[in-house]
Amino acid sequence: MKRLLTIVFIISLLIVDKYSVYAQSSNFIYYPVDASLISGQLKAINNTGDGILWGASDNGVMRFNGESTKYFPTAFPSNYIKSFTKEKNGDILVVHDLGVGKIISTGRDYHFENFIEGAHQFNKNKLFYPKSIFATDNKEYWIGEDSSIVRYKQGEHLRRYHLKLRSQSPHYVRSILFEIDGFKNPWVFSFSGNIFRYNKKKDSFLPIKLPIQINEISWVTKNGFKSFFVGCKQGLFEMEVNRSGQLIKWKKRVNLLDISVGEILSKNKLILGTWSNGAYLVDLHKNQPTYSKINLQGNEDVLSIDYQHGKGIWIGSTESIGLLKELPFNRLDLLNNHVLVESAYITKNGSLIFSEGDSVRQFIKKEGEWKQDYVYSFSDRIRSIGEFEGKLVFGSYVGDIFFTSPNSNKYSKLKEIKFTQSITSFFEDEENNLWIIGEYQPGIYKYSKEHKLSYLSDDNLKDVQVIKGISDGSFYVGTAHKEYLLQRYNYTDQKFENLNLQFPRTVADDIIIRDILIDTETVFLATSDGCFSFDRSTSTTIPLKEIEALGLEKEANLKAIARAGNTLWLASFKGVYRVENGKAQLFDKTNGLPSNAIKIGGLVKGKQKELWIVTEKGLLFHSEDKPLPKATEIQSIKVVYSGNDGVKNLWDMTTDIPYYSNVEVSYTSHSFPLINTKYQYRILSQDTIWSEMENTGKISILNVEGGKYTIEVRSQEKGKLISAVSSITFNVITPWFRQIWFYSVVGVLTIFLFFILIRIYNKNLREKGKRLEYLVEMRAKEIATQRTKIMEQQQELFNKKQKIIENEKSIAEAELKNSQWREEQLQDIIDQKNGRLTAVTLNIVEKNNFLHTLQNQIKKTVEDYPELAVSLNKLNKTIEQSDKTDKDWEEFQLYFDGIHSDFNQKLKEKHPNLTAHDLRHCALIRLNLGLNECANLLGISQDSIKTSRYRLKKKLALENGHNLQDYILSFK
Structure with missing residues (x-):
C-alpha cells in the first residue's frame, strides 16, 4: 500500500511538472456580422463616434448601424474606396481613386462631401489615385500616392514630393503610412520597407537607414513621445527618434510575421492582425513578450481594426466584419475542458484548490499569473473542499471525508461518517470544531479538535443545504424547509436555534437557502426566491430586507453569493449578476462564461482581489483591478x-x-x-x-x-x-x-336648447294633464263596473270549488272503505292459510308422535318376544320409510310457500349448498317453532336437532355469536 501511494505521488508530481504552464488566459468573444455584406474587398473600417460603423470597399462606402448594412456606390466620384482617416471632430476622411471625400454623420443623419479632387490622368493640381491621408493638428493634410507624397492645406495648391520609388500594397491599402513624432516632425513609411523623415528646412523627405532590411510595412502608430510601433513582414519593431529626426533605437518587440494592422489596447497590450494568419493578442508587460491567437471564426485575412472604447474592437477582413469584445473575466486554462468543475476553495495561504472530475488541482499565483502547483488524486469525485487544523479536507459525492497535508497524496479517511450522499460544505468554528453537512441530509456532523465525531439531528436540521460563518463569530445553517429555514449556532447552549425570518413579501413555500454571506454587520441569504439581508444581532426574530436593483431579476432563483468591496455578486440560473449602488448588470455565456450552469456556492472570494466563478464547464475569475463595462449607451x-x-x-x-x-x-x-x-x-x-x-x-x-x-x-x-x-x-x-372653445359653444347652445325644450315640454305636459284627468275619471268608472263582475265570478268559482272538495272527500272515504275491505279479505285468506298450515303441521306432529309410539311398542315387544324380532324390525323399517316419504310435508311446503312465497328461493340463492332437509329445518325455524316442536316434526331427538342446527349454522357461514334464528328471520 505504501508503495502504491509513493507511485501515485510521483505520478502527480510529473503531472504538475508537465502541465504547470497552464494558467489563466485573457478571453475575447467574436460576433460576426451577418447583415448582407456584399462580397468584395473591405479595405478599412471606422466609426463616427455615434455607434455607426463605416466600411471602405470596392462597392463604395458601407454603413452598418448594428442591424443592417447599406452601400453607397455613388456617394463619391469613385466607388473604389481605399482608406479611412478620422478627424478630431468625428468626421471621416474617405480616400478613393478620384480624390478624398468626407462622411459627416450624427447617428440619425449623415451626408457625404467632396474634399480634395482627383483625376484619372496625372495632374499636378489634382490627386492621382491616392491611397491614404493623414491630418495634422493645424489642418494640414498629407496624402500618399504610389510613388509620391502630397501636402494639402485649404486655400493653397497641392505640393507633391516624389519618393523615386513605387510603393503599392497588393491589397491596394496602406501603401504609404504617416505619423508625427512629439517634435512635430512628419514621418513616412512605405509598404516597400523605406522610412522617410520630412525636413522642414529643405522641404523634402530624407530616407532613414535601418539596422536591418524590412519590407511590407503595413501598420505604424506612435506609442510614446518620440517612439513608434512599426509592423511589417518581419514582425513588430519599436522605433525611437530624437529631436533632430535621427534614429536612436530600433528593436524587435514581437516575432509575429506578416503584420497587416494593429491597435493599442492599453499600455502593454495590443492587437496585431496579419495578412493571412488571423489576429493576435500581444502582451508586452514581460521581458519576453507573449502573444496568443484570437478566434475569429475562420477570418484569417485581417485588413483593418477599429477600437471603440466601451464597445469593443471591430475586425475587418476582405469580405467580412465582426465585433471582438474583451471578456470581463479571465478563464483558467484546464487540462480537459470537457471535465466538469465541481467546486473551488481558497486556502488560508491564498492558494486556489478546485475539484475537476476525479482529481483536485492546486494553483498558486506566480509573477502575476495563476499556475498549477500540485494535483491531488482520488478514486471518487470530490464535491467540497475545506481546511481543518492545517490539513486539507475533501468531501466526495458518495459521502466520504478525506484528510491530507498540503502537497501530499497520503490520505486518512473519516470512517464514522454515515452520509450516503455528497458532502456539500465544511466549516471550522471559533472553538476549532469542524462542521460537516451533506446534501439533503437529516442532520449535521461535528468533528471536534479532540477528533471525536458527534451527530446532531434535531427536527430543525432536516434537509440542510449550506453552512457558513466567520471564524470569530456566529455561524448559520440554511435548509430547504420554510418553517426552519435558517439556524444559528448558540455557543452558550451548544445547540442550533431556529430564527424566525420575517420576509418583506410573500415567498414560495418551497424556498431554499443555497448560500450565505456574512460580514461584520450584515448577513446575506441567497435563496431560490431572491436575495435577502439582515443585521447581525442576538434576537431570534429577524426582519429581512430584500436586495433590489435596477436590472436584477425579481424573485431570482439564486445559487451563490459573494462580495468584493461595495459590489455584491449573485449567481443565478441565468448567469452572474454584479450589483452596486442599486444597479445590476448580468453576465452570461455571451459575456464569456463557459456555462450558465454555475455551481451552488460557486462564487468564491480570493485573497488577492479575485472573484472566482465556478461553472460546470470551466473556472474563471474577475480581478477587482480590471474595470468592468459600465452603463449601456443612451439610445x-x-x-x-x-x-x-x-x-x-x-x-x-x-x-x-x-x-x-x-x-x-x-x-x-x-x-x-x-x-x-x-x-x-x-x-x-x-x-x-x-x-x-x-x-x-x-x-x-x-x-x-x-x-x-x-x-x-x-x-x-x-x-x-x-x-x-x-x-x-x-x-x-x-x-x-x-378644442375647448368648441366644447364651450356647444355647451352654451345645448343649455339654451335644453331650456326651450323644457318650456315646450311643460306646456304640453299641462294639456296632457287635463286630458289625463278626464281619461282617469272615465277609466275609474269602467274599473268599478269590472270589479263588481269580477267579485261575482270569484264567488261563483268559490262555490264550485267547495263542491269539488266535498266530492273529492266522498271519493276518498269510499276508497278508504274499499281498501279496508280488501285488507280484511286478504287477512281472511292469510288466516285460512295459516290455519291449514297449522293443521298440516299438527297432523305431521300427531303422525310422528303415533309412529314414535308405535316404534317404542315394537321395540318393547322385541325385547319381550325376541323370536318376533325379525318380523317386527321389518315393520319398524317400514315405519321409518313411511316417515321419510310422507306426503304431508309436500302439503306443508305448499301452504308455507303460500304465506312465505320467496323464502326458500332467497335462501337457496344465497346458500346453494342447502339440502331439502336443511330447507325444512329453516322453514320450521321461520315459524318460530322451538326445539321440541322441530324435533317432533322432523322425527328426530332434541340432541339431533341441536346437532342439525350446528351443522346448518356452518353451512350458512355464520360466525360465533350470530343467532341462527335471527338470521333465518331476516329472509322475508
Whole structure:
C-alpha cells in the first residue's frame, strides 16, 4: 500500500511538472456580422463616434448601424474606396481613386462631401489615385500616392514630393503610412520597407537607414513621445527618434510575421492582425513578450481594426466584419475542458484548490499569473473542499471525508461518517470544531479538535443545504424547509436555534437557502426566491430586507453569493449578476462564461482581489483591478407617423403630428449584436410604470389622440448597467372640433336648447294633464263596473270549488272503505292459510308422535318376544320409510310457500349448498317453532336437532355469536 501511494505521488508530481504552464488566459468573444455584406474587398473600417460603423470597399462606402448594412456606390466620384482617416471632430476622411471625400454623420443623419479632387490622368493640381491621408493638428493634410507624397492645406495648391520609388500594397491599402513624432516632425513609411523623415528646412523627405532590411510595412502608430510601433513582414519593431529626426533605437518587440494592422489596447497590450494568419493578442508587460491567437471564426485575412472604447474592437477582413469584445473575466486554462468543475476553495495561504472530475488541482499565483502547483488524486469525485487544523479536507459525492497535508497524496479517511450522499460544505468554528453537512441530509456532523465525531439531528436540521460563518463569530445553517429555514449556532447552549425570518413579501413555500454571506454587520441569504439581508444581532426574530436593483431579476432563483468591496455578486440560473449602488448588470455565456450552469456556492472570494466563478464547464475569475463595462449607451429615438399628409420621419418635434395618426417610435443604442440589448419604455402621458425588458426596439400607437406625449426609453446590454433615460416629446394637433372653445359653444347652445325644450315640454305636459284627468275619471268608472263582475265570478268559482272538495272527500272515504275491505279479505285468506298450515303441521306432529309410539311398542315387544324380532324390525323399517316419504310435508311446503312465497328461493340463492332437509329445518325455524316442536316434526331427538342446527349454522357461514334464528328471520 505504501508503495502504491509513493507511485501515485510521483505520478502527480510529473503531472504538475508537465502541465504547470497552464494558467489563466485573457478571453475575447467574436460576433460576426451577418447583415448582407456584399462580397468584395473591405479595405478599412471606422466609426463616427455615434455607434455607426463605416466600411471602405470596392462597392463604395458601407454603413452598418448594428442591424443592417447599406452601400453607397455613388456617394463619391469613385466607388473604389481605399482608406479611412478620422478627424478630431468625428468626421471621416474617405480616400478613393478620384480624390478624398468626407462622411459627416450624427447617428440619425449623415451626408457625404467632396474634399480634395482627383483625376484619372496625372495632374499636378489634382490627386492621382491616392491611397491614404493623414491630418495634422493645424489642418494640414498629407496624402500618399504610389510613388509620391502630397501636402494639402485649404486655400493653397497641392505640393507633391516624389519618393523615386513605387510603393503599392497588393491589397491596394496602406501603401504609404504617416505619423508625427512629439517634435512635430512628419514621418513616412512605405509598404516597400523605406522610412522617410520630412525636413522642414529643405522641404523634402530624407530616407532613414535601418539596422536591418524590412519590407511590407503595413501598420505604424506612435506609442510614446518620440517612439513608434512599426509592423511589417518581419514582425513588430519599436522605433525611437530624437529631436533632430535621427534614429536612436530600433528593436524587435514581437516575432509575429506578416503584420497587416494593429491597435493599442492599453499600455502593454495590443492587437496585431496579419495578412493571412488571423489576429493576435500581444502582451508586452514581460521581458519576453507573449502573444496568443484570437478566434475569429475562420477570418484569417485581417485588413483593418477599429477600437471603440466601451464597445469593443471591430475586425475587418476582405469580405467580412465582426465585433471582438474583451471578456470581463479571465478563464483558467484546464487540462480537459470537457471535465466538469465541481467546486473551488481558497486556502488560508491564498492558494486556489478546485475539484475537476476525479482529481483536485492546486494553483498558486506566480509573477502575476495563476499556475498549477500540485494535483491531488482520488478514486471518487470530490464535491467540497475545506481546511481543518492545517490539513486539507475533501468531501466526495458518495459521502466520504478525506484528510491530507498540503502537497501530499497520503490520505486518512473519516470512517464514522454515515452520509450516503455528497458532502456539500465544511466549516471550522471559533472553538476549532469542524462542521460537516451533506446534501439533503437529516442532520449535521461535528468533528471536534479532540477528533471525536458527534451527530446532531434535531427536527430543525432536516434537509440542510449550506453552512457558513466567520471564524470569530456566529455561524448559520440554511435548509430547504420554510418553517426552519435558517439556524444559528448558540455557543452558550451548544445547540442550533431556529430564527424566525420575517420576509418583506410573500415567498414560495418551497424556498431554499443555497448560500450565505456574512460580514461584520450584515448577513446575506441567497435563496431560490431572491436575495435577502439582515443585521447581525442576538434576537431570534429577524426582519429581512430584500436586495433590489435596477436590472436584477425579481424573485431570482439564486445559487451563490459573494462580495468584493461595495459590489455584491449573485449567481443565478441565468448567469452572474454584479450589483452596486442599486444597479445590476448580468453576465452570461455571451459575456464569456463557459456555462450558465454555475455551481451552488460557486462564487468564491480570493485573497488577492479575485472573484472566482465556478461553472460546470470551466473556472474563471474577475480581478477587482480590471474595470468592468459600465452603463449601456443612451439610445437614439426616431418617430415615424402616418396620417393624412403621408408618412414622415421626425428626429425633433418642431412639426406637430396630425390628429388620429398612427405613430411608430423606434429606438436603438447601436450596440452590436442587437440580441444582447433589451429595452423598456414608458409613456408618461399614459402610465409611469416601465414596461418589461424586451429585445424589440419599437412602439406602435394607433390613432393617437390630441395632446402632448413624452416617451422615455432605457436599455441594457448584457454585461453592462442599464442606460440613462432617453426621451422624446411630440405634440398631436387637436382638431377644432376637439378644442375647448368648441366644447364651450356647444355647451352654451345645448343649455339654451335644453331650456326651450323644457318650456315646450311643460306646456304640453299641462294639456296632457287635463286630458289625463278626464281619461282617469272615465277609466275609474269602467274599473268599478269590472270589479263588481269580477267579485261575482270569484264567488261563483268559490262555490264550485267547495263542491269539488266535498266530492273529492266522498271519493276518498269510499276508497278508504274499499281498501279496508280488501285488507280484511286478504287477512281472511292469510288466516285460512295459516290455519291449514297449522293443521298440516299438527297432523305431521300427531303422525310422528303415533309412529314414535308405535316404534317404542315394537321395540318393547322385541325385547319381550325376541323370536318376533325379525318380523317386527321389518315393520319398524317400514315405519321409518313411511316417515321419510310422507306426503304431508309436500302439503306443508305448499301452504308455507303460500304465506312465505320467496323464502326458500332467497335462501337457496344465497346458500346453494342447502339440502331439502336443511330447507325444512329453516322453514320450521321461520315459524318460530322451538326445539321440541322441530324435533317432533322432523322425527328426530332434541340432541339431533341441536346437532342439525350446528351443522346448518356452518353451512350458512355464520360466525360465533350470530343467532341462527335471527338470521333465518331476516329472509322475508
